[in-house]
Amino acid sequence: MAILTILDPIKKEITLASEIKKFMNERGIIFEQWHTEHPLNDSDSQETILKAYNHELAPYMKNHGYINADVINVHKETPNIEAIRSKFLSEHTHAEDEVRFFVDGEGQFFFNLADRGEVIRLLCQKGDFISVPKGCPHWFDLAPKYHVKAIRIFQTPEGWVANYTQSGTEKKYINE
Ligand SMILES: [Fe+2]
Numbered sequence: 437m438a439i440l441t442i443l444d445p446i447k448k449e450i451t452l453a454s455e456i457k458k459f460m461n462e463r464g465i466i467f468e469q470w471h472t473e474h475p476l477n478d479s480d481s482q483e484t485i486l487k488a489y490n491h492e493l494a495p496y497m498k499n500h501g502y503i504n505a506d507v508i509n510v511h512k513e514t515p516n517i518e519a520i521r522s523k524f525l526s527e528h529t530h531a532e533d534e535v536r537f538f539v540d541g542e543g544q545f546f547f548n549l550a551d552r553g554e555v556i557r558l559l560c561q562k563g564d565f566i567s568v569p570k571g572c573p574h575w576f577d578l579a580p581k582y583h584v585k586a587i588r589i590f591q592t593p594e595g596w597v598a599n600y601t602q603s604g605t606e607k608k609y610i611n612e
Contacts, residue, residue, distance in 0.1 A: 466567035524576035528598035534568040541584035
């Protein structure tokens with residue numbers, strides 16, 4: 437179950453899924469909660485995880501022009517976990533929408549919604565589905581749990597390359 441924290445301009449926490457959905461959708465970010473009935477293990481292969489949720493993802497992929505899917509599966513014993521964390525920890529954008537379906541564990545998305553003067557954090561957990569629109573500045577933190585399994589889907593192999601904004605905004609919120 438997700439937790440939304442508005443960090444700026446006024447700190448506020450929203451835990452009710454319907455309110456989170458409304459808040460995110462108003463800002464062009466799709467947020468939904470999907471069924472996650474399959475128990476998964478850290479040792480499960482990408483194929484096992486994709487197969488378990490193909491019935492949920494296949495219709496969405498078909499309807500929205502997605503061609504590839506993979507899985508980010510990290511836990512505390514994953515080698516080079518801090519290097520993996522640091523890849524997503526600086527504010528960046530993508531040339532296509534960033535879609536994640538969290539099927540185990542959790543991770544924190546941060547969004548810099550400069551046109552509204554807002555910085556928000558969305559803790560995503562099992563069952564949370566999110567689509568971040570292309571060009572929306574954001575960053576993602578594996579901490580503090582360092583345990584997440586999320587399915588990623590792509591419209592093009594190049595689309596998920598991170599274009600770093602170099603704004604440094606993330607540094608202001610590192611201890612939030
Ligand atoms: Fe991203």
